[in-house]
Amino acid sequence: MSLATDAADKTTLYKRIRADIEKRILTGEWPPGHRIPFEHELVARYGCSRMTVNKALSELAQADLIERRRRAGSFVRRPQHLSAVLKIADIRAEIIALGRSYGYELIGRKLRAATAADRDRLGVKKAGKVVAITCRHSADNVPFAVEDRLIDLSSVPNAATADFSREPPGSWLLHHVPWTEAEHTISAIAADERTAEALDIAVGAPCLVIDRYTWRSARTITAVRLLYPGDSHRLVARFKGG
Amino acid sequence: MSLATDAADKTTLYKRIRADIEKRILTGEWPPGHRIPFEHELVARYGCSRMTVNKALSELAQADLIERRRRAGSFVRRPQHLSAVLKIADIRAEIIALGRSYGYELIGRKLRAATAADRDRLGVKKAGKVVAITCRHSADNVPFAVEDRLIDLSSVPNAATADFSREPPGSWLLHHVPWTEAEHTISAIAADERTAEALDIAVGAPCLVIDRYTWRSARTITAVRLLYPGDSHRLVARFKGG
């Protein structure tokens, strides 16, 4: 009863060890650079085997909260202050999650041999055919975002015959192309005439832009630009660590 | 020699098992929903103990690539399509990393009892004193971003006497307040007169806005708004999974 390790916890031991240490780090009790107890000390404190504390410490190391150095010990890491988890949902799912009615409208669809500009945008040397799609998403009948997308048909041949007049291409791809990697670039631009009309905002009004480039094991799949009215849309990112 | 498990790898076994499985998932060979081999099957395939394959699978589960269900097995997860890792560096570090010269200028600093607006912005019920800071960051002598910050002195008393005329508050906080959590909100707005002047852009020009709210174990630390000229700054987020 003398140690802080009594109490019939319902959780498992290694999780409790991990939580104990995480708490001390997050509260600042153990600041960056602080050496946390050696494995054998934790073994003694918690009365368990080394594998158990090792599992706890390994997970903390994986989460970048601590750094482990052979012979020296484990140390609280200096916070990175540079990585945050950004949630970018499928637009349809996002609007529905907000409790608003989702509307979708296909503005244009073209199937063509890739032009030089297309190849440049997709980041490929040579491409066969591509589908170019322009569409608009709305929430409660108010324009929410316009989408301008290019799909590489050599990677996703099915997209040639998909019916994008009913289903938004983002949702379609999500269900037909598993496990991709992507890169997002976020910026702000002034609405040009075409955008202003589609979003029902003034020409020159600020828009939030997300450019997403998606590939799967080195094969380009799609490049998309999403334009949101700047005053109505927000991206939220959360993170831990400095 | 018959299995794909020979070869004197320099890496450890559990990492190889993890990499093998990850590769099959990422290439689509094992699509979402696919049941990956049972632990005892992998034990047989790799000729190791169960703890070793368990470690590999546990890490894949932690990375959300697979889902483990008792009695049923382990399954490739459907990609989330909503979490991306966004890198938001300290501005000074970011500019220096770009190989450009960093410039900093303190525009205003006020120490005051928290007003209602301050409390609202910091998300606290009652607050004693706060420091309000306005400053400008520049790269190669061109305005890069303007910063508008509020620091809760009841959480960071040292900030009252820190010299923010030389060191940017973001960098100062990074070195004086360890292990925080934060939430970022990204949006786009039109530059108002004050912002336009500070950034040397036209009034009404689009700006990328990052609002960051930082706390540490339930204590608010700082709230900051960063305004970047929309045409010059980009945020890049990378992710894996759908």
Next chain:
DNA sequence: CACGATTATATGTCTAGACATTTAAGTCAA
């Protein structure tokens, strides 16, 4: 004092078991 060799130590990985827990699937009766 400087520098190279040695040693001690903490972590990294692994084993061959064990028991607990969850739950899919099968069994049987109403």
Next chain:
DNA sequence: TTGACTTAAATGTCTAGACATATAATCGTG
């Protein structure tokens, strides 16, 4: 057919060891 009970299979956690490996600290030597 349905619902309750049983069973078995897979994962979850844990142990008490083992050897490997990197490296901080020490010791010797020039």
